[in-house]
Amino acid sequence: MALNNLVNQLGELNPQVFRELKGSFKQRNVLITVAISLVGQLLMLIDLGLELPSYSLGAExxxxxxxxxxxVWLSLIGIFSLxxxxxxxxxxxxxxEESRGTLNFLRLTPQSSRSILGGKLLGVPALLYLAVGFALPLHFCAxxxxxxxxIELLGFYxxxxxSCLFCYSMALxxxxxxxxxxxxxxxxxxGAVLIFLWITTMVIDNAGVSHYPADWLTLFNPTIVLPYLIDSNSFDPNSFYPVERSFQDLRWFGIHIGASFWTMAG
Known part of the structure; x- marks a missing residue:
């Protein structure tokens, strides 16, 4: 009931959002989405838990x-999924929409193009947003x-x-x-987005900044922020990020934006 009220309120603000949510938020779809999100988190925790050393060995x-x-793993899964x-x-x-002929119908409605495209951005991936939303508590606790x-976590979000806004706009x-x-x-x-994310993630993982003209491409991959949030992301500190980087070391064309942001934040 509360979900229906929320959808109706959004529909008053943007009819296109209401149209998309009404088609996506079926009870069966919502339950499957929530189940996939929760089960996926559980399996990830179990897998990472198996890597923990045994107390019987006296390991700390x-x-x-x-x-x-x-x-880090939740962040990577979230980035690639979104x-x-x-x-x-x-x-x-x-x-x-094009095959059904409803795209031309949308153009004839009194809605502005901004309202239609904004409704698409918010409504079409709604189930994906729901799945990610159920993973946010674990991500925050981690x-x-x-x-x-x-403040660094907020910067990552x-x-x-x-990145989602840019990528989704290009997708439309x-x-x-x-x-x-x-x-x-x-x-x-x-597929193009997947290949781009995969290659740039490998570049960030192995070299970070390689001082080549193509370095600017990694700026479109949110993974570039992760090394600045943590010093390492595995039990072996040298396995993923061989060079320790701090958020305060983040630079843009030589300007210490990380240190400046940290100073302004407190």
């Missing part, structure tokens, strides 16, 4: 480091237990949100200009 467990591991799956959902939705500052543009590809356009667009 570094719990903050383990929670940092949880934080950008890749969200891109696929948006392009696929536009393709279906950050706190991993001794990551709240802002970067991730900005690609979906509108590549109609001739038919149903293949969603796979092509999301």
């Amino acid at each position: 467990i570094n719990w903050p480091l383990w929670w940092q591991d949880v934080f 950008l890749v799956v969200g891109t696929y959902m948006l392009i696929s939705d536009l393709s279906k 950050a706190i237990a991993g001794q990551i500052h709240l 802002i970067v991730l949100g900005s 543009l690609f979906g509108l200009v590549s109609r001739s590809l038919g149903g293949f356009q969603a796979w092509l667009g999301s």
